[in-house]
Amino acid sequence: MKPQICLLGIQKFAKDKQVLKQLQEQLGDKFINPTEIIKPKMKPFCFLQFIDEDEKNKFVKLIEDNPELKLRIGEVHNENAFEKQLEKKIKQQKQNEEEVKQFQEKHQNRDVIERKENELALQTAPLYQIKYEEQIEQKMVELKKVIKKLRNQFIQKNGKEYAPDWILDTNLIKINDPIICDEQFRFNYRNKSEFTISYNSQKEVCVGFNVGSIQKNNDSVEQPNTCPVTPAIAMEIANKFQTYLQSSKFQPFNRQNGSGVWRMLSVRKSDRTKQLLISVSINKDNLNEDEYVLICDELITLFKTTYGEFSLEGLLLMHSNKLGQDLASSADDTKILYGNSYYQEIILDKKINISYNAFSQNHTPQCDKLYQVIIDLCKNKKITKFLDLCAGSGTIGICVSDQIQDILAIEMNQSSCKDANENYKINNLQNCQIICSKVEDVIKKVAQDLKSFEGKQQLMACLDPPRAGVLNNVIEAIRTCKGIDHIIYVSCSPPQVIDNLIQLCLPQSKKNRAPGFKLVNVTLVDMFPQTSHFEAVFYLERDYGILSELM
Ligand SMILES: C[S@@+](CC[C@H](N)C(=O)[O-])C[C@H]1O[C@@H](n2cnc3c(N)ncnc32)[C@H](O)[C@@H]1O
Incomplete structure (x- = not known):
C-alpha cells in the first residue's frame, strides 16, 4: 500500500481539485504531487497518497517548514479510512461519468430529434423561424x-x-x-389538417407528413411533436389514430404497388362552432366484407369520444385505390360512419356548412x-x-x-x-x-x-x-x-x-x-x-x- 497522510486545516467546503490547487499555490515550486487526493465532504481535512515514503516525508517536512499556512499533519487512525474514501470517490467518479455519458447520448439523440423536428417544421412552415x-x-x-x-x-x-x-x-x-x-392566430391556425399514413424512418406505422417522394421511391412519413401551423387538436387525433394503427392487423397503403389499406387522415375543425369532422381514407379493395365491417366498427369506437371543448360532428370513411399521392377531397366512394358529412363554420357572422370534400379557406x-x-x-x-x-x-x-x-x-x-x-x-x-x-x-x-x-x-x-x-x-x-x-x-x-x-x-x-x-x-x-x-x-x-x- 502506498504511504498516506491526513492533512488538517483544510477548508470544509473545498473539493479535491480546489484543495490541490490551493496547496500548489501555497507551496510553490517545492510542492510534491500526491498520487491521490481525497477530500471528504464537509470535513476540515483531506487524505493524500504518495508514490513512496521518501516523497511523503518530503511533503511532511514542507508543511512543517511553513507553519504560517496553518496546515498540520494528522494521524490516520483508521487504516481503512483512506481505502473507504477512495472506493467512494471512484464509485462517485464512475457514476458521474455514466451520467455524463447518458446526458451526452440523450443530448445527441435530442439533437437528432430536434433537427428532424426542425426539418419537418420547415417543410410545413418554411418561414416559421423568421419574424x-x-x-x-x-x-x-x-x-x-x-x-x-x-x-x-x-x-x-x-x-x-x-x-x-x-x-x-x-x-x-x-x-x-x-x-x-x-x-394570436399566427401559429397552429389550420382549420383543415391532412396526414398521410405510412412508415417512418424507424419502420413504425406513422400518421404524419410526407418526407419522401413517391417518384423517388420513398413513401416515408414522420410525425412531429409540434407543427407550427397544425392545431393541437389535429395532432392529438393523429396521435390517437397512430396508436390504434400500430396494433392494427392491416398495413398502410403502399402508393407504388397498391398493397395495404390505410391511406390518410383528415381533421377539419371550427374554433367558432367547436365542431370536428374526421375523415379516414383507405383502400378497401384489399379487405374482405368482414374486415371492412370490422374496420368501420373499430373506427367508430375509436373516434366517437370526447374532445374537450370540441365535439365530433361527423366521421367518414373514404375509399380510393389510386396509386400515387392522395388528394384528400377525391374518393371513389364515401361512407358516413357517424353524424354528418359536413361541419359548420362561422364566417363574418354567416353560418357556413362545409362538406368533407369541399374547399374552405384554411x-x-x-x-x-x-x-x-x-x-x-x-x-x-x-x-x-x-x-x-x-x-x-x-x-x-x-x-x-x-x-x-x-x-x-x-x-x-x-x-x-x-x-x-x-x-x-x-x-x-x-x-x-x-x-x-x-x-x-x-x-x-x-x-x-x-x-x-x-x-x-x-x-x-x-x-x-x-x-x-x-x-x-x-x-x-x-x-x-x-x-x-x-x-x-x-x-x-x-x-x-x-x-x-x-x-x-x-x-x-x-x-x-x-x-x-x-x-x-x-x-x-x-x-x-x-x-x-x-x-x-x-x-x-x-x-x-x-x-x-x-x-
Ligand atoms: C380557391 S377555391 C375558392 C372557393 C370559394 N370562393 C371560397 O372562398 O371558399 C376554388 C374553387 O373553384 C372550384 N373550381 C375549380 N375549377 C373550377 C371550374 N373550372 N369551374 C368551376 N369551379 C371550379 C373548386 O371546386 C373550388 O371550390
Missing part, C-alpha cells in the same frame, strides 16, 4: 415582383405602343397595405378579412349583380349578399354546390343561386343572358379559382360580357394568374374583342402565416379610355 414582420415584407416583395412580371410580359407580348399608362408606369397601380394576421380569421376586402371593393359602386365564380360553398356571395341584390354563383364541385344551397337557406338568403358546373362550360351562356340586362345592371365578377387560374374562354366570356365593368380576381398563387390578368387587360383588337380592363389596385392578404404563400386580391375596372384611343 412575422419580415415574412410580410418578403411577401410584399413577391407581390411587387408579380406586378413587374405582369408589366414585362405585357410589353413583351404586345409591344410598348399598345401598353396602357398603368402598365408603362406600374406606380399607377395602388398596392394597398397588406392585411396581416393578428398575433385560416378562418384571415378568411373574414379576405372577404371584408371583397365587400369593401363592392362598396360605392352601385353593383346590382355579383358573379361568384369558383364559388366553393357559396361563401363570398353569401358575405356580399347583404349589400348586393342579386348573387349568381358557379361551382363545379357537387358537394360544394349542395353546401352552397344549404348555406343560402340557413342564412335566409333569397337573392343567391348557384349553377353546378365548370365555369368554362356555362359562362358564355350566362354572359349572353346577362346582356339582356344591359344598361340596367352594374355587374361585379369575382373570380376565385384554384392556383392555376381559369381557362382562356372564361376570360373571353367575362371580357365580352357587356355590363361587367368590375372584376375582383382572388388568387392564392399570383404568379400563376399573370396570363389571365394580361388577357383581361389587353387593349381591344380583332382578337381581343371588347375593351380591356385596367388593374386599379391589389391587396395582399396573409392567409398562410409561417409559409411563403399569400392571397392576392386584384381589383380591375373596364378601361374605356383605351377603347376610344384605338377606335
